[in-house]
Amino acid sequence: MSDHNTTPAPLPRPGGLAARAAAQPTAGYLAGLNPEQRLAVEATDGPVLVLAGAGTGKTRVLTTRIAHLIATNRAYPSQILSVTFTNKAAREMKERIAHLAGPVAEGMPWLGTFHSTSAKILRRHAELLDLRSDFTILDTDDQIRLMKQVIQAAEIDEKRWPGRMLAGFIDSWKNRGLAPKDVPPGEASVFANGRGGALYHAYQERLKTLNAVDFGDLLLHCLTLFREHADVLSTYHDRFRYILVDEYQDTNTAQYLWLRLLAQGRRNIACVGDDDQSIYGWRGAEVDNILRFEHDFPGAVVVRLERNYRSTGHILATASKLIARNEGRLGKTLRTEDVAGEKVTITGAWDSQEEARLIGDEIESLQRDGHNLSEIAILVRISAQMREIEDRFVHLGLPYRVIGGPRFYERAEIRDAMAYLRCVVSQSDDLAFERIVNVPKRGLGDATIQILHNHARATSVSLLQSARAIVESDELKPKARTALRELVEAFARWSARAEHMPQGELAELVLEESGYTEMWQKDRSADAAGRLENLKELVRSLDEFPDLPSFLEHVSLVMDADSGETAERVSIMTLHGAKGLEFDTVFLPGWEEGLFPNQRALDESGRAGLEEERRLAHVGLTRARKRLKLYFASNRRIHGLWQSSLPSRFIDELPEEHVEVVQAASNYSQGGYGASRFDRMESFGSSYNTPGWQRAQENKAKANAGGGSGFSESGGFGGNRQRGPMLIEGELTAKSSASSAYNTGARVFHVKFGPGSVASVDGNKLTVDFDKAGRKMVLDSFVQRGG
DNA sequence: GGCCCAGCCTTTTTT
DNA sequence: AGGCTGGGCC
Numbered sequence: 078m079s080d081h082n083t084t085p086a087p088l089p090r091p092g093g094l095a096a097r098a099a100a101q102p103t104a105g106y107l108a109g110l111n112p113e114q115r116l117a118v119e120a121t122d123g124p125v126l127v128l129a130g131a132g133t134g135k136t137r138v139l140t141t142r143i144a145h146l147i148a149t150n151r152a153y154p155s156q157i158l159s160v161t162f163t164n165k166a167a168r169e170m171k172e173r174i175a176h177l178a179g180p181v182a183e184g185m186p187w188l189g190t191f192h193s194t195s196a197k198i199l200r201r202h203a204e205l206l207d208l209r210s211d212f213t214i215l216d217t218d219d220q221i222r223l224m225k226q227v228i229q230a231a232e233i234d235e236k237r238w239p240g241r242m243l244a245g246f247i248d249s250w251k252n253r254g255l256a257p258k259d260v261p262p263g264e265a266s267v268f269a270n271g272r273g274g275a276l277y278h279a280y281q282e283r284l285k286t287l288n289a290v291d292f293g294d295l296l297l298h299c300l301t302l303f304r305e306h307a308d309v310l311s312t313y314h315d316r317f318r319y320i321l322v323d324e325y326q327d328t329n330t331a332q333y334l335w336l337r338l339l340a341q342g343r344r345n346i347a348c349v350g351d352d353d354q355s356i357y358g359w360r361g362a363e364v365d366n367i368l369r370f371e372h373d374f375p376g377a378v379v380v381r382l383e384r385n386y387r388s389t390g391h392i393l394a395t396a397s398k399l400i401a402r403n404e405g406r407l408g409k410t411l412r413t414e415d416v417a418g419e420k421v422t423i424t425g426a427w428d429s430q431e432e433a434r435l436i437g438d439e440i441e442s443l444q445r446d447g448h449n450l451s452e453i454a455i456l457v458r459i460s461a462q463m464r465e466i467e468d469r470f471v472h473l474g475l476p477y478r479v480i481g482g483p484r485f486y487e488r489a490e491i492r493d494a495m496a497y498l499r500c501v502v503s504q505s506d507d508l509a510f511e512r513i514v515n516v517p518k519r520g521l522g523d524a525t526i527q528i529l530h531n532h533a534r535a536t537s538v539s540l541l542q543s544a545r546a547i548v549e550s551d552e553l554k555p556k557a558r559t560a561l562r563e564l565v566e567a568f569a570r571w572s573a574r575a576e577h578m579p580q581g582e583l584a585e586l587v588l589e590e591s592g593y594t595e596m597w598q599k600d601r602s603a604d605a606a607g608r609l610e611n612l613k614e615l616v617r618s619l620d621e622f623p624d625l626p627s628f629l630e631h632v633s634l635v636m637d638a639d640s641g642e643t644a645e646r647v648s649i650m651t652l653h654g655a656k657g658l659e660f661d662t663v664f665l666p667g668w669e670e671g672l673f674p675n676q677r678a679l680d681e682s683g684r685a686g687l688e689e690e691r692r693l694a695h696v697g698l699t700r701a702r703k704r705l706k707l708y709f710a711s712n713r714r715i716h717g718l719w720q721s722s723l724p725s726r727f728i729d730e731l732p733e734e735h736v737e738v739v740q741a742a743s744n745y746s747q748g749g750y751g752a753s754r755f756d757r758m759e760s761f762g763s764s765y766n767t768p769g770w771q772r773a774q775e776n777k778a779k780a781n782a783g784g785g786s787g788f789s790e791s792g793g794f795g796g797n798r799q800r801g802p803m804l805i806e807g808e809l810t811a812k813s814s815a816s817s818a819y820n821t822g823a824r825v826f827h828v829k830f831g832p833g834s835v836a837s838v839d840g841n842k843l844t845v846d847f848d849k850a851g852r853k854m855v856l857d858s859f860v861q862r863g864g
Numbered sequence: 865g866g867c868c869c870a871g872c873c874t875t876t877t878t879t
Numbered sequence: 880a881g882g883c884t885g886g887g888c889c
Binding site: 162163164190191192193214216217291292293295296327356357359360458459460461481515518520521522523524525557633634635651652653654675676677678693715716 | 865866873874875876877878879
């Protein structure tokens with residue numbers, strides 16, 4: 078261990094727990110750890126990297142380490158910063174610490190995700206970043222809507238340059254810790270013919286006006302805070318005696334910088350991860366962070382956990398052999414003391430429907446043998462694969478559950494309801510207001526919203542405030558005006574009620590009075606009932622929170638609702654979704670070239686993409702405890718078209734001695750390509766005679782001839798620039814003529830009503846006698862002098 | 865302003 | 880094939 082670590086300052090004893098630990102030289106919580114695990118727990122000071130292979134007790138090490146820090150008096154629970162990626166992981170850790178160390182875990186205020194921890198820090202120092210401490214956190218949906226507005230305001234063709242694409246660029250910049258000014262000019266110009274950087278800038282300005290941040294900002298603003306306010310950073314250095322990081326291989330650059338700034342203080346940082354399970358490169362994770370750890374944190378202790386407690390011999394050997402093909406890895410050799418168990422099976426099917434049939438049959442037979450359905454999982458590469466499997470299971474009456482999919486809080490009805498509540502809480506949440514202003518339909522369409530926007534922008538107020546002013550005028554037609562007035566009055570009423578009413582009850586009232594519930598009650602579509610059910614569930618969950626704002630914070634950051642359902646069902650999920658889970662029996666369908674490894678990953682990231690796909694395969698294989706069953710189909714429908722496909726190269730990479738090729742015993746199979754294929758896997762082709770195989774070969778030849786090497790040589794966005802550069806400056810702040818007070822008798826011009834004379838003035842409201850339209854009440858921001 | 869049709873695009877997913 | 884978006888028409 079490095080010698081330059083500061084010994085932690087002595088702490089007052091946090092009571093009974095410490096006393097207990099001091100009394101017993103070998104504390105109970107250390108019992109049962111293997112030597113490596115124990116080292117990982119007891120190497121408390123200085124940087125530590127724990128390379129924890131699949132199933133080697135990673136979470137156990139993390140939680141025991143925390144218990145150890147507390148029990149040996151090294152830190153209070155509140156002095157330990159512990160970050161995870163997902164809420165699920167954070168929740169699980171909390172539970173396990175509570176189990177180990179008792180209720181002290183309740184006092185771990187700094188155990189959370191990168192994002193929730195960042196949000197907590199930002200709320201304390203919001204003013205240093207030009208934000209109010211009640212800033213809103215936008216989700217992806219809000220983000221994209223805002224991007225669209227920014228793009229439109231810049232008069233860029235939104236068809237050519239969609240908001241979602243800009244969101245992608247900005248997201249990846251934020252993942253790399255780049256503020257608008259830091260984006261390399263070359264990259265910034267990639268979007269919208271050179272205007273990407275300006276749009277990023279404009280987007281950030283809009284966020285600031287809205288007092289809002291997006292997910293990326295949570296980290297980015299923290300970086301700014303830490304860098305520009307050394308005094309603030311040093312208070313966190315004092316506070317966080319120990320830092321722990323879960324799934325370190327998934328950190329992106331921004332998170333890495335965030336950690337490094339915080340770890341500068343005491344250098345007590347322990348990162349746990351597995352480079353072989355890094356599967357989020359496509360969203361900015363840098364495997365390099367873990368590969369470079371010893372370089373970044375000199376003197377680091379590296380502990381390898383290689384004893385696998387999960388899988389039987391054949392399964393583990395298969396997974397190890399596969400992942401050994403990767404070059405960019407730190408290298409671990411997993412071993413088990415478990416029995417060899419069943420060999421891994423590989424089954425070839427004629428097509429994806431037969432594949433689904435075979436899996437269904439296999440599961441039914443397992444079920445007959447008394448296996449628990451909740452110990453069976455089917456892991457697919459892409460969600461689209463789920464459908465055929467689900468169809469088959471429905472047909473068989475086999476209970477299943479799809480994990481992942483659209484999350485509760487992402488459903489439209491929940492987001493609508495949330496938008497209502499956000500407006501009740503905050504007068505200035507324009508995005509929320511815009512979302513629900515015409516839901517249910519009130520006859521307030523684009524035209525009305527445009528008027529609201531114009532006034533809001535001209536007078537620097539929020540949309541809701543703007544609406545309040547406009548209903549006092551004749552700007553809108555009577556119908557729209559009445560509708561808007563009702564809405565404005567309703568919000569005033571609800572906000573007043575919010576003070577004293579339990580939030581569940583309030584939500585119910587809002588949904589009722591706004592007509593939102595009624596809208597779904599009247600809806601004849603099949604899922605309307607489910608949506609109403611979801612709304613009820615939302616109202617129920619609201620009451621679990623002390624107040625509305627804390628509920629809203631929870632929803633923005635903890636966007637998952639664990640249904641907690643434990644009924645006996647087969648689980649179907651993506652390989653990504655399966656990380657961290659384990660099952661007795663795992664089915665892995667779709668091991669075909671193009672699907673897995675996924676062609677797009679190969680096209681976009683080349684060799685690195687292939688290695689990531691292989692890691693994904695490794696994750697899939699290591700989810701199984703006792704039984705592992707791989708499948709490939711010779712024909713699969715992709716985007717509606719039947720395509721023939723070759724078995725995945727990953728199948729060829731599996732060790733023969735641990736794998737058994739199963740003959741698909743179905744009538745639909747055209748022959749026994751399965752069994753023989755594996756025998757001759759080194760020499761593709763020649764002796765195969767089944768139609769499927771021949772088709773596959775033809776297809777392969779065609780693909781090769783067609784220049785489908787997969788690697789695009791261009792790297793260019795050049796070529797298709799058609800429009801010249803446009804003006805960028807000032808597009809977002811189109812202030813209308815600076816209007817202040819008009820005097821009685823002044824001549825004014827109104828776009829809709831034409832010329833007229835001011836009859837009287839009341840603040841920003843003018844009564845004007847229009848030459849043609851007669852007497853109208855208008856807002857001064859809508860008229861110009863003259864006429 | 866609202867409804868209906870046509871065309872588009874399709875990985876993986878968290879916060 | 881299918882779900883969503885955008886545009887055009889009433």
